Amino acid sequence: xxxLWTGAxxxxxxxxxxxxxxxxxxxxxxxxxxxxxxxxAERPLNEQIAEAEADKIKNIYSxxxxxxxxxxxxxxxxxxxxxxxxxxxxxxxxxSVRNSPYDNKLxxxxxxxxxxxxxxxxxxxxxxxxxxxxxxxxxxLHQLDGTPLTAEDIVQKIATRIYEENDRGVFDKIxxxxxxxxLITESQAHTLEDxxxxxxxxxxxxxxxxxxxxxxxxxxxxxxxSGKIPEKVIPMAAVQDGFANGENDETVSNTLTLTNGLERxxxxxxxxxxxxxxxxxxxxxxxxxIDSEKEAxxxxxxxxxxxxxxxxxxxxxxxxxxxPEEGVSYLENLDETIALQTKxxxxxxxxxxxxxxxxxxxMKGHEETDSTKEEAAKMEKEYGTLKDSTKDDNPRGKTDxxxxxxxxxxEAIRKNIEWLKKHNTKGNKEDYDLSKMxxxxxQQTEAYVEKGILDKEEADAIRRIYSSL
Amino acid sequence: MAGRGGRALLALCAALAAGGxxxxxxxxxxxxxxxxxxxxxxxxxxxxxxxxxxxRYPELREALVxxxxxxxxxxxxxxxxxxxxxxxxxxxxxxxxxxxxxxxEPEFKYIGNMHGNEAVGRELLIFLAQYLCNEYQKGNETIIxxxxxxxxxIMPSLNPDGFEKAASQPGELRDWLVGRSNAQGxxxxxxxxxxxxxxxxxxxxxxxxxxxxxxxKKIVDQNAKLAPxxxxxxxxxxxxxxxLSANLHGGDIVANYPYDETRSGSAQEYSxxxxxxxxxxxxxxxxxxxxSMSDPNxxxxxxxxxxxxxxxxxxxxxxxxxxxxxxxxxxxxSSNCFETxxxxxxxKFPPEETLKTYWEDNKNSLIxxxxxxxxxxxxxxxxxxxxxxxxxTISVEGIDHDVTSAKDGDYWRLxxxxxxxxxxxxxxxxxxxxxxxxxxxxxxGVDFELESFSERKEEEKEELMEWWxxxxxxxxx
Numbered sequence: 034x035x036x037l038w039t040g041a042x043x044x045x046x047x048x049x050x051x052x053x054x055x056x057x058x059x060x061x062x063x064x065x066x067x068x069x070x071x072x073x074a075e076r077p078l079n080e081q082i083a084e085a086e087a088d089k090i091k092n093i094y095s096x097x098x099x100x101x102x103x104x105x106x107x108x109x110x111x112x113x114x115x116x117x118x119x120x121x122x123x124x125x126x127x128x129s130v131r132n133s134p135y136d137n138k139l140x141x142x143x144x145x146x147x148x149x150x151x152x153x154x155x156x157x158x159x160x161x162x163x164x165x166x167x168x169x170x171x172x173x174l175h176q177l178d179g180t181p182l183t184a185e186d187i188v189q190k191i192a193t194r195i196y197e198e199n200d201r202g203v204f205d206k207i208x209x210x211x212x213x214x215x216l217i218t219e220s221q222a223h224t225l226e227d228x229x230x231x232x233x234x235x236x237x238x239x240x241x242x243x244x245x246x247x248x249x250x251x252x253x254x255x256x257x258x259s260g261k262i263p264e265k266v267i268p269m270a271a272v273q274d275g276f277a278n279g280e281n282d283e284t285v286s287n288t289l290t291l292t293n294g295l296e297r298x299x300x301x302x303x304x305x306x307x308x309x310x311x312x313x314x315x316x317x318x319x320x321x322x323i324d325s326e327k328e329a330x331x332x333x334x335x336x337x338x339x340x341x342x343x344x345x346x347x348x349x350x351x352x353x354x355x356x357p358e359e360g361v362s363y364l365e366n367l368d369e370t371i372a373l374q375t376k377x378x379x380x381x382x383x384x385x386x387x388x389x390x391x392x393x394x395x396m397k398g399h400e401e402t403d404s405t406k407e408e409a410a411k412m413e414k415e416y417g418t419l420k421d422s423t424k425d426d427n428p429r430g431k432t433d434x435x436x437x438x439x440x441x442x443x444e445a446i447r448k449n450i451e452w453l454k455k456h457n458t459k460g461n462k463e464d465y466d467l468s469k470m471x472x473x474x475x476q477q478t479e480a481y482v483e484k485g486i487l488d489k490e491e492a493d494a495i496r497r498i499y500s501s502l
Numbered sequence: 503m504a505g506r507g508g509r510a511l512l513a514l515c516a517a518l519a520a521g522g523x524x525x526x527x528x529x530x531x532x533x534x535x536x537x538x539x540x541x542x543x544x545x546x547x548x549x550x551x552x553x554x555x556x557x558r559y560p561e562l563r564e565a566l567v568x569x570x571x572x573x574x575x576x577x578x579x580x581x582x583x584x585x586x587x588x589x590x591x592x593x594x595x596x597x598x599x600x601x602x603x604x605x606x607e608p609e610f611k612y613i614g615n616m617h618g619n620e621a622v623g624r625e626l627l628i629f630l631a632q633y634l635c636n637e638y639q640k641g642n643e644t645i646i647x648x649x650x651x652x653x654x655x656i657m658p659s660l661n662p663d664g665f666e667k668a669a670s671q672p673g674e675l676r677d678w679l680v681g682r683s684n685a686q687g688x689x690x691x692x693x694x695x696x697x698x699x700x701x702x703x704x705x706x707x708x709x710x711x712x713x714x715x716x717x718x719k720k721i722v723d724q725n726a727k728l729a730p731x732x733x734x735x736x737x738x739x740x741x742x743x744x745x746l747s748a749n750l751h752g753g754d755i756v757a758n759y760p761y762d763e764t765r766s767g768s769a770q771e772y773s774x775x776x777x778x779x780x781x782x783x784x785x786x787x788x789x790x791x792x793x794s795m796s797d798p799n800x801x802x803x804x805x806x807x808x809x810x811x812x813x814x815x816x817x818x819x820x821x822x823x824x825x826x827x828x829x830x831x832x833x834x835x836s837s838n839c840f841e842t843x844x845x846x847x848x849x850k851f852p853p854e855e856t857l858k859t860y861w862e863d864n865k866n867s868l869i870x871x872x873x874x875x876x877x878x879x880x881x882x883x884x885x886x887x888x889x890x891x892x893x894x895t896i897s898v899e900g901i902d903h904d905v906t907s908a909k910d911g912d913y914w915r916l917x918x919x920x921x922x923x924x925x926x927x928x929x930x931x932x933x934x935x936x937x938x939x940x941x942x943x944x945x946x947g948v949d950f951e952l953e954s955f956s957e958r959k960e961e962e963k964e965e966l967m968e969w970w971x972x973x974x975x976x977x978x979x
Contacts, residue, residue, distance in 0.1 A: 206977070366966060438564045445568040477574070484581055
């Protein structure tokens, strides 16, 4: 029953995120309708789940469902799945937790070979930008082996996260958000709690088992994590307290015994993380540079953030929502951006790393430079200043002109003054400034003489006329 | 007796003849002293400050200076270079902000007298400059609007040396050839780099048909075959983002448009350019206001002339007769400028008395053609920050000829009425296409804001961070 709701809100959450922005792709169109299309393409997920599990369920179905309570079509599916969970859960847990680092690592390696692919390669300068298509799998989430992602897996992931965070707050936040959005009712929220608690319980017990195996893994991070343990234990207890059902006793005891296991588990995870984080040089450098003692919490947060983000991307890639290249691209971008963000946060402590953080791997658009850009540069040079080059000719005097033209010039000047007096654009007729005009004329005639447009004599004549006005 | 009387008679006749000849030629010898010139001016027709007479080089200069002096606020004189014999190639510019290219304001030019003995164009352009100044001051709204919204460049003579030679000939002896070429004997209208050939090759093998002049330095500056006048004009064309232009000639009466050279190499063959429709419209805009040009019943200038290609006073250049290396096609194929060639008179160097009539016949055409620059589509190409993108390409779907944006990102694309798709593109930017409905006039404003590749990448990064933020809030990281 609980899986029902859990799965429901997970899927709703996933689906809800799409309209805001589907996972952006390098060739993502800005076209909103396309995103909505994706959204609607993902909706049938529940149907997919129904189809996929229908067969299994036929054999294992146990009637525990409460069908009358919801509008969600997940209801039936999740009820049916609950029965399966008992059997399959442990296997899956181990798979999802243990295999994921390896799988993802493989993924990362695959992804790595395309890491150097630049965004620019996806653009063909001869094509319009509007032609880009979205390449992701419109069918939704799939596991690597092609089977659709079950509601159970989703529940699993969330429970895992809560567990890793050691923070009940995760759950609370999600639920309150869903409640606010009106996606679930109070009773559904309660049921959800139950389910999550159940899954969490299983996780803890599983960890207890795996702890024995991992006991010998040393790590340099032991000390750094040690300070965190008391903090972690307390929230863990709080989490346990929060659960409604009578699982508290078990979980509490489990928790206490698992303190070290928790630590180990986190360490292990961190180690894996750090290996992965190699691929994020900026981030890695940042982490290294953080003073572990003072900024342990910050470091922790950072690691968690990055780790989760990487997981998300990996999952998306794994489930085919985005292509590996896109995933790499985004992680690249994130590397820079997160490094920047955290740098701002830790500015006092990491001033040394500023130079590292600001290494900008992103390409500029120059890779599209071709001969037309050269030509453009040439053209621009030729255009030169705002004024054209018509003024740049060599000066040269001309032969004497007959003085008769003085009359013509006089006439022309007279007309000019008359017109200027009438049409003074500055407003008042009285304000017409003859001296300004004279200056201008002097200047211009000089220039014209230099360029050979006027002779000296003519220029003098003109200036004389103006000065006599 | 007969001998003495005969000699006296002969002398008298000679004197009379000489006198008559002198009288006849006197009117056309402006080399006379200015005083005489002054008298001449009063004698001949004068209207509103425009003296309808031939201007030799000094008078040409004087006339332009007078226009400038009268209209200092809206005019400016400059020179694009010097002729072979050192005469300045003078241009008078008329605009509300002379000397300055105002972003978005189209540039226009008239060039006359590139064949020195084809004199009508030269004179008409001097008259036009005076007319525009006069009308502006009289408050003629059409003219005021034109001058405020256009930057008009008028070059009365591209071949002042040739004109001097032609004008020095006594009236009767002025012929079809003397003074046509420049002082070096180069026919300037065959002297431009032959870009038509390149365009035709590109048509067959694939390639552009605009901005074909690549290596300015090599092909122009270092080219010994180009006349100084030709070089000066080429630099002028490359320097100023001209949109529309006309080249005035004489010897026939017709408005001629590209291409001037046949594709096949034959002597006569209609060779349309991609903007054939636009050019026919432009040519008609001139010819329709010129009574003799548009007269369907006008007899050909010479009895055996073949003007079969003339339609409504217009003709495709190559359909009339093929020429290589002309200035008109050079404009179209090397720059954004559309140029046509106007043949204005059957006689290349007609008698001075006819100048007034030629002015009357062409006055409205000249203004009408000027107004054609305000047609089609125009606007700016900028990036998302509002910075201009110079040399962006503006292409029109269905017309295989692109124009480029000028230094301020401004562009002008002459088009006949219709619905078009315009695409603006530039290296490093995502191209944008817009649909435009173009009326006859005025020009429709269409601006483009191009997003650069790096901006798009930034956007996507931001999108991812948004998504991440949302997710992390939900899951409380």
